[in-house]
Amino acid sequence: MTPLAAHAAIRFGLGNRPEAQLPADPRAWLTGQISPLPEAPGPSLAEAFAAQRQRQRDPTSQAVSDLFRTEALAWSTRMITTTAPFAERWANFWTNHLTTSRRAGQATVMLGHYQRLAIRAHAFGRFEDMLLAAYRHPAMLFYLDQSGSIGPSSPAGQRARRGLNENLARECMELHTVTPAAGYSQEDVTTLARLLTGWSVGRGAPANEPEGFLFRARAHEPGDKILLGRTFPEGEEGGAEALRFLAGHPATHHALALKLARHFVADAPPAPAVARIEAALRDSGGDLAAAARAVVAAPEARAPLRKLRSGQDYAIAVLRALGLGDEGAPMLLGTLARLNQPLWTAPAPIGWSDEASEWAAPEQLMRRLDWASEIAGRTAAAGVIEPEPLGEVLLGPLARAETMAAARRAGSVREGLLLLLASPEAQRR
Amino acid sequence: MNTPRRSLLLGLGGAMVAGRSRLALAQGPAGDRRLVVVLLRGALDGLAAVAPYGDADFAALRGRHAPPEPGQEGGTLDLGGFFGLHPALPKLHALYRADQAMVLHAIAGPWRSRSHFEAQDFLECGATQRLSDGWLNRALATLPPEPPGAARRGLALGIDVPLLLRGPARVGSFASRNRTRLNTPLLAALARLHRTDPQLGPAFAEGLRARGFSAAVLAGQEPPPPGTGSFASLAGSAGRLLADPRGPRVAALELGGWDTHATQAPRLIGELRALDEGLDALRLGLGEAWSQTAVLVMTEFGRTARINGTQGTDHGTAGVAFLLGGAVRGGRVLADWPGVAPGRLFENRDLAPTLDLRRVVKGLLAEHLGLNAAALLRAFPNSRDADPLPGLLTEPA
Numbered sequence: 001m002t003p004l005a006a007h008a009a010i011r012f013g014l015g016n017r018p019e020a021q022l023p024a025d026p027r028a029w030l031t032g033q034i035s036p037l038p039e040a041p042g043p044s045l046a047e048a049f050a051a052q053r054q055r056q057r058d059p060t061s062q063a064v065s066d067l068f069r070t071e072a073l074a075w076s077t078r079m080i081t082t083t084a085p086f087a088e089r090w091a092n093f094w095t096n097h098l099t100t101s102r103r104a105g106q107a108t109v110m111l112g113h114y115q116r117l118a119i120r121a122h123a124f125g126r127f128e129d130m131l132l133a134a135y136r137h138p139a140m141l142f143y144l145d146q147s148g149s150i151g152p153s154s155p156a157g158q159r160a161r162r163g164l165n166e167n168l169a170r171e172c173m174e175l176h177t178v179t180p181a182a183g184y185s186q187e188d189v190t191t192l193a194r195l196l197t198g199w200s201v202g203r204g205a206p207a208n209e210p211e212g213f214l215f216r217a218r219a220h221e222p223g224d225k226i227l228l229g230r231t232f233p234e235g236e237e238g239g240a241e242a243l244r245f246l247a248g249h250p251a252t253h254h255a256l257a258l259k260l261a262r263h264f265v266a267d268a269p270p271a272p273a274v275a276r277i278e279a280a281l282r283d284s285g286g287d288l289a290a291a292a293r294a295v296v297a298a299p300e301a302r303a304p305l306r307k308l309r310s311g312q313d314y315a316i317a318v319l320r321a322l323g324l325g326d327e328g329a330p331m332l333l334g335t336l337a338r339l340n341q342p343l344w345t346a347p348a349p350i351g352w353s354d355e356a357s358e359w360a361a362p363e364q365l366m367r368r369l370d371w372a373s374e375i376a377g378r379t380a381a382a383g384v385i386e387p388e389p390l391g392e393v394l395l396g397p398l399a400r401a402e403t404m405a406a407a408r409r410a411g412s413v414r415e416g417l418l419l420l421l422a423s424p425e426a427q428r429r
Numbered sequence: 430m431n432t433p434r435r436s437l438l439l440g441l442g443g444a445m446v447a448g449r450s451r452l453a454l455a456q457g458p459a460g461d462r463r464l465v466v467v468l469l470r471g472a473l474d475g476l477a478a479v480a481p482y483g484d485a486d487f488a489a490l491r492g493r494h495a496p497p498e499p500g501q502e503g504g505t506l507d508l509g510g511f512f513g514l515h516p517a518l519p520k521l522h523a524l525y526r527a528d529q530a531m532v533l534h535a536i537a538g539p540w541r542s543r544s545h546f547e548a549q550d551f552l553e554c555g556a557t558q559r560l561s562d563g564w565l566n567r568a569l570a571t572l573p574p575e576p577p578g579a580a581r582r583g584l585a586l587g588i589d590v591p592l593l594l595r596g597p598a599r600v601g602s603f604a605s606r607n608r609t610r611l612n613t614p615l616l617a618a619l620a621r622l623h624r625t626d627p628q629l630g631p632a633f634a635e636g637l638r639a640r641g642f643s644a645a646v647l648a649g650q651e652p653p654p655p656g657t658g659s660f661a662s663l664a665g666s667a668g669r670l671l672a673d674p675r676g677p678r679v680a681a682l683e684l685g686g687w688d689t690h691a692t693q694a695p696r697l698i699g700e701l702r703a704l705d706e707g708l709d710a711l712r713l714g715l716g717e718a719w720s721q722t723a724v725l726v727m728t729e730f731g732r733t734a735r736i737n738g739t740q741g742t743d744h745g746t747a748g749v750a751f752l753l754g755g756a757v758r759g760g761r762v763l764a765d766w767p768g769v770a771p772g773r774l775f776e777n778r779d780l781a782p783t784l785d786l787r788r789v790v791k792g793l794l795a796e797h798l799g800l801n802a803a804a805l806l807r808a809f810p811n812s813r814d815a816d817p818l819p820g821l822l823t824e825p826a
Binding site: 308356360361362363364365366369373374377378380381382383386387400402403406409410411412413414415416418419422423424427 | 470471472545546549550561587588589590591592595611615618619621622623626628629630632633635636637639640685686687688690
């Protein structure tokens with residue numbers, strides 16, 4: 001394994017696996033993954049709705065948690081075993097960018113479907129298509145309360161004396177697209193909320209397009225609306241046009257480029273890297289494949305690996321380095337909870353942080369240490385791998401001589417493995 | 430003055446083991462007997478744990494690192510006039526004085542590997558090549574099935590089943606709810622690896638400090654906080670589980686932290702104290718069943734006879750083992766003492782091995798669990814050159 005290939009697998013991928021033969025050309029290995037991902041199978045939205053209904057009829061029903069677990073285990077297996085780790089990391093990035101979370105109970109049963117079909121299926125498509133797929137997915141419509149937003153002047157609003165819910169519109173502008181750097185006003189947020197009125201969940205109506213989405217014309221706020229100086233028409237198409245406009249806004253390209261560079265390059269990303277990714281988005285009309293090519297081509301990404309892994313990235317990297325298969329999936333889920341990053345359970349719409357200050361916390365490191373100690377014990381007892389080969393797989397070019405020496409000299413295989421798994425290098429990517 | 434190579438069977442009682450050749454061969458398992466094996470991973474320095482103060486070459490060998498003799502301040506605890514037990518092992522010493530603990534010195538397995546990883550595997554699988562199962566499991570596999578309603582005979586303490594207990598016989602396992610205990614030297618090594626990292630270094634140190642491992646504790650200047658020694662609680666649990674009339678009969682547990690390459694003297698105090706308290710907790714947990722118990726404490730190899738440049742010792746050859754319990758004919762040091770004069774050291778660096786660990790284990794399995802010659806050879810393949818050592822127990826099976 002050449003240092004550069006290992007570097008690529010750690011910075012851009014999910015960490016190395018012992019059997020992985022990385023090609024001599026890491027750039028080609030990465031760009032080769034920039035193509036639509038094969039569809040990940042899983043339960044349909046109809047099954048998700050059925051589980052939800054069952055649970056409403058019978059509060060003791062496990063249907064919802066069973067379905068969530070099916071999705072979560074499938075995701076975990078994919079993370080541990082995938083041979084396209086950059087593509088999966090890329091999809092995870094966008095899942096976090098357009099966060100939905102178990103914190104909204106109604107969304108729980110469909111979070112896996114959301115990740116697979118709203119995000120992952122569009123991971124190397126156009127950003128506006130991903131944004132629209134996300135906003136038409138019931139997971140997002142529930143999570144950010146859009147399904148209950150009603151135009152005050154719409155027929156439904158007039159009757160129900162209920163009104164706008166600005167949640168999705170606000171997060172759209174603040175987090176998902178232009179960000180406050182674009183200088184929008186509260187009036188713009190309200191306007192976007194009006195534009196999106198009527199976007200709601202269509203349960204059990206397979207004729208809906210897309211499945212799970214329903215435009216409720218009776219709840220839609222009538223009239224043209226002006227957002228950031230642009231006029232958008234009344235109706236479902238007006239909301240879609242507004243979202244496409246925001247998705248393609250220069251401020252959005254800049255915000256996405258900054259976030260991508262922060263994720264893949266450095267907490268304080270160098271301006272030239274941001275500028276190149278931004279240009280790729282602009283010149284391609286928001287093509288995420290073009291953005292991905294710009295990310296992996298960034299010369300700044302060949303700098304020493306100084307990013308701190310999130311709990312999720314750390315746990316995945318360890319299990320991959322140990323060569324686990326699907327039997328590692330339940331452990332990965334349990335570990336994510338222990339490391340305070342349970343799957344698809346972000347505490348807020350902003351998602352999980354990407355910065356070291358969030359993950360370099362004393363208790364976080366102690367939890368990683370405890371977990372690493374257990375894993376080291378199991379691995380040593382099972383005789384799976386010795387410290388030296390683990391160090392090569394797990395740390396690659398990150399390994400310092402002193403860490404490898406300490407592991408080689410350790411008093412037992414368990415201690416040797418632990419010194420590697422809990423080393424500072426193992427926290428980096 | 431050089432101590433001549435001589436047989437030492439020193440003890441307060443002065444009983445001799447030689448001549449007692451009544452080998453118990455397979456009258457069947459002794460149903461109520463308990464056997465506990467404690468693995469000390471990392472290689473305990475036998476010369477520090479049991480100092481041969483009566484060997485005139487010892488003081489020259491270890492210099493200021495030789496502990497004070499018995500009776501002096503901070504001195505070793507006398508084992509009958511030639512050996513002194515480390516002062517951090519007072520409870521073990523009390524058992525020795527009650528004839529319930531035996532020291533086996535200059536002991537080693539048949540391997541001459543100085544690799545922890547390899548030697549621990551050999552220690553557990555009972556061979557000089559790696560096998561996929563352990564001698565204790567193979568020994569269990571030769572016993573008749575457990576009576577109906579009884580627990581599995583074998584029990585692994587801790588989260589993992591060690592190689593020692595892996596194999597054809599199914600065994601139980603038990604782990605306490607306590608956090609995994611990490612020994613102080615290991616935490617100190619991790620803290621050192623983090624120290625130069627400006628982000629992770631301070632956070633890691635603070636996390637350890639919040640758990641009671643301040644810089645002073647990591648440096649061995651202060652003892653680790655009470656309650657972190659989960660070995661004692663695990664050993665106590667082992668004792669209680671083994672005491673159950675329908676419970677397991679054979680258990681294995683382990684304790685790490687013995688790889689003292691640097692500043693050995695302060696580091697060993699905490700580790701030996703943890704061992705001492707753990708063995709005592711085991712005894713208390715066993716209660717009356719202690720009288721039917723034998724506990725073997727063993728490590729993968731000894732350490733260099735001389736102190737190295739960092740006040741520690743490196744990987745060596747022969748070392749020390751302990752055998753204790755109410756069933757043990759203790760109060761003795763069993764050793765064919767090779768001496769520590771320069772010409773007597775193994776490869777001019779290590780205590781020379783004069784007792785094969787397999788002889789002790791085979792003697793124990795024969796006398797305590799009633800294994801016959803064929804069963805002993807299943808447990809220890811290719812061990813015809815290592816006769817079972819007789820006379821280890823007060824009442825052989």
